[in-house]
Structures are given as structure tokens and as C-alpha cells.
Amino acid sequence: MAHIQGEPVAVPTGDGRELYAQVLPGPGTGPTVVFEAGAAASRSSWALVQPLVGEWARAIVYDRSGLGRSAPDPRSRTMRRMADDLGCLLDHFGPGPFVLVGHSAGGPIVRLAAADRPARIAGLVLVDPTDEAADVLFSPGFRKLERVAIKLNLALARAGMLGVVYRGMAKALPADAARDIRREGFTTGIVRTHAQQARTFLDELAAFRENTPDLGDIPITVISGKLAGGGMNARLRAAANASHAARVAGSPRGRHVFAEKSGHYVPVTEPEVVAAAIRGLVDEAGDAG
Numbered sequence: 001m002a003h004i005q006g007e008p009v010a011v012p013t014g015d016g017r018e019l020y021a022q023v024l025p026g027p028g029t030g031p032t033v034v035f036e037a038g039a040a041a042s043r044s045s046w047a048l049v050q051p052l053v054g055e056w057a058r059a060i061v062y063d064r065s066g067l068g069r070s071a072p073d074p075r076s077r078t079m080r081r082m083a084d085d086l087g088c089l090l091d092h093f094g095p096g097p098f099v100l101v102g103h104s105a106g107g108p109i110v111r112l113a114a115a116d117r118p119a120r121i122a123g124l125v126l127v128d129p130t131d132e133a134a135d136v137l138f139s140p141g142f143r144k145l146e147r148v149a150i151k152l153n154l155a156l157a158r159a160g161m162l163g164v165v166y167r168g169m170a171k172a173l174p175a176d177a178a179r180d181i182r183r184e185g186f187t188t189g190i191v192r193t194h195a196q197q198a199r200t201f202l203d204e205l206a207a208f209r210e211n212t213p214d215l216g217d218i219p220i221t222v223i224s225g226k227l228a229g230g231g232m233n234a235r236l237r238a239a240a241n242a243s244h245a246a247r248v249a250g251s252p253r254g255r256h257v258f259a260e261k262s263g264h265y266v267p268v269t270e271p272e273v274v275a276a277a278i279r280g281l282v283d284e285a286g287d288a289g
Contacts, residue, residue, distance in 0.1 A: 004051055004174045005043065005061055011092045013065075013085055020069035021062035021089065024054030030286045031097040031122040032058040033278055036086060038104030039201075040153075040194040042068030042185055045103065045169075047177030048271035049278075057099075057282055062089055066193030068184050077196040079204040083112035096120030099281050101274070103127040103267055105197070108205055115213035123219040123281030126247070127266050127274055128259075132208040133243035136236060146198060149231075154191045162186035172268050219253040219284060221277045223266055230264030237263075255280075 006024035013019065022043060033053050035046045043061035053059040064082055065073035075081065086109060090098055099122050102110035107129025114121040136142055156162040163170065163186035170178045170185075184190075222244045228237045248254035257277055262269040 003176050005047055005177060006050075006054065006059070009092075011062065011089050013088045015075075017065060017071060017073065019062050019065065019085060019089060021060055023093075024050060024059045026054050026056060026058040028056060030057055030282050031099045032060060032093060033099045033101060033282065034086075034090065034093070035059070035061045036100065036102040036106035036110045037061075037064070037067070038106055039197060040067070040190055041103070041106075042181065042190075044068070044173060044177045044181040044185060045265075046101075046267055047173045049101075049267050049274045051174075052271060052275035053278055056279065058093075060089075060093060064193075066196070067190060068180075072189065072193065073196075076200065077193065078200045079109060079112060079197075082109050082197070083116065086110065086113040087116055090117075090120065094120065097122035097285060099123045099125065099278060099285070101125040101127065101278060102129060104264065105130045105201065107131065108208065111213045111215065114218060115215055118214075118216050118218055121215075121218050122285035123221070124215070125274065125277050125281065126220065126222045126244075128223060128225045128240065128262075128264050129244065129247075130205065131240070131243035131247055132205050132212075133246040134239045136239045137202060138206055143202065146202075150191060150195050150198060153194070154188060157186060157188045157191050162191070169265065169268055215251070217252050219255075219281055220248065220251045221255045221257060221281060222248050223257045223259055223274060223277055225262040225264055225266050226258050226260050227263045232264050 005022040009021045011019040037045045050059045063070040100110040107126040224241045224244045228234045248256040259266045259270045259273045
């Protein structure tokens with residue numbers, strides 16, 4: 001039986017690594033949709049959204065180096081390097097156009113990759129993204145909280161308990177994706193990759209304040225969760241949504257959507273909201289063409 005997330009494809013990077021991707025070919029000739037997961041998440045986090053999109057577009061998920069089935073990166077996992085890897089993946093499946101979809105920390109990554117070659121990008125969907133307009137991200141307290149969370153997750157992974165903490169997410173996914181995430185998503189290697197990313201991520205994001213990735217007139221849809229939870233208290237939720245509103249206001253073709261029943265994990269709790277936002281940009285690109 002075929003996997004719900006499609007056929008596996010090995011995507012080479014310029015320095016000899018391989019990224020693991022899965023492709024749903026979809027019908028039609030519109031833009032290809034490429035999904036970028038959050039900080040410690042794999043392709044499986046999109047298992048409820050990607051099949052919806054695959055009904056009417058080519059839909060591609062992949063694992064960043066050190067996550068899922070992609071081998072670790074011997075070099076540092078800076079945001080710049082992650083965006084370059086995404087660029088390699090787009091080259092492999094090119095020439096485009098592409099709609100890029102990024103959740104959480106995947107939001108800045110797709111923005112950076114899109115700014116590298118904006119002519120091939122038909123639109124961005126940022127799903128409860130991390131955004132530099134949220135001052136709280138750069139406070140000493142937030143940075144300390146992140147370090148503590150990573151240490152705790154590493155201890156849980158070593159004890160074989162990390163999957164128990166996130167069992168609700170796995171349970172919500174289709175059976176084959178749930179098996180994948182239980183096998184691949186809660187290991188010590190995953191937590192170490194997250195720690196590597198976290199060493200520079202917030203500093204690189206802070207640099208966006210002075211040198212924002214130039215997206216020109218690329219259409220941007222930002223989806224905000226409405227609820228606290230998923231690691232975000234009411235204060236963090238308010239700060240995040242304010243930053244999302246600022247991102248939309250700064251875009252000449254921005255749109256702000258709220259996932260009324262969701263906290264941070266919108267792709268799992270309201271996949272249809274994400275799919276509808278993607279469909280809007282795909283259709284808009286088709287009309288323009």
C-alpha cells in the first residue's frame with residue numbers, strides 16, 4: 001500500500017549529503033507546494049495537510065538534516081545553511097513556481113530561501129511562525145527557557161519517554177505517518193539536532209530586524225493559532241499574534257488568517273485551515289498565469 005505522504009525521493013545537497021523527501025504528484029500544472037517543518041519536527045508533522053493539498057497540487061515534504069530520515073549534518077545547523085538546503089531541494093524539483101509552507105521555526109527558513117530566488121516563489125504560507133517582530137523571543141528568560149526545554153527533552157529521549165510526552169500528536173496522525181514519527185521523531189539524535197539549530201537561530205533571527213529578507217511582492221498568508229497551549233502561555237500567544245499581524249502589514253500582498261480552534265500545532269489540529277490558505281495562493285498564481 002502506498003504511503004499517505006507519497007513516494008520517497010533522495011535529494012542530494014551540494015556537499016554530498018542526502019535529504020529524505022516524499023512526493024505526492026498531484027494533478028494539474030500549477031505551483032508545487034513544499035512544506036518546511038518546525039524546529040525539531042519531521043515531514044510527518046505535515047501528514048494531515050499534505051494529502052489534502054496533494055488532491056490538487058504536487059505536494060512535497062522533507063526532513064532537514066538530522067531530522068526524520070535525513071542524515072545528520074557534520075557542519076553547524078545555522079538558519080542560512082538550512083535555507084540553502086531548502087534551496088537545493090527546490091533546485092531538484094524545479095524550476096517552479098513553488099508555494100512554500102513553513103510552520104513555527106520553519107517560517108523564517110522559508111522566508112530566507114524565498115528571498116534568495118524570489119522569481120520562482122508564487123507565495124508563502126507561514127503557519128504560526130516564529131517572527132522577529134516578537135520582542136519576547138530575544139529576552140534572557142526566553143533563551144533560558146529554550147535551553148532548559150532542550151535539556152529536559154534530551155533526558156526524556158535517553159529514558160525512552162519523549163514519545164510518551166508527545167503521544168497525542170502521534171495519535172492524531174494517519175497510521176503510517178504515526179508509525180514514522182514514533183520510530184524517528186523522539187530520539188536523542190533529534191534533540192541534538194534541535195540543540196545545534198538553537199545555538200544560532202535566535203541570533204540569526206534577530207539580525208532580520210536590520211536586514212529583513214526581501215520578498216518583494218510575493219503573496220504571504222500568515223496563519224495564527226488563537227489559543228494558548230503547545231508551549232505558549234497567554235502572554236506568548238499575544239506576542240506571537242501581534243508579530244504575525246506586523247508581518248502581514250509589512251507585506252504588499254499579505255493576509256492574516258486565524259485558526260480559531262488551535263494553539264501552536266495548527267497543522268495537526270486544523271489541517272483544513274492550512275490547506276485552504278495554500279489553495280488560495282495556488283489558485284491566485286494560476287489566475288495570474
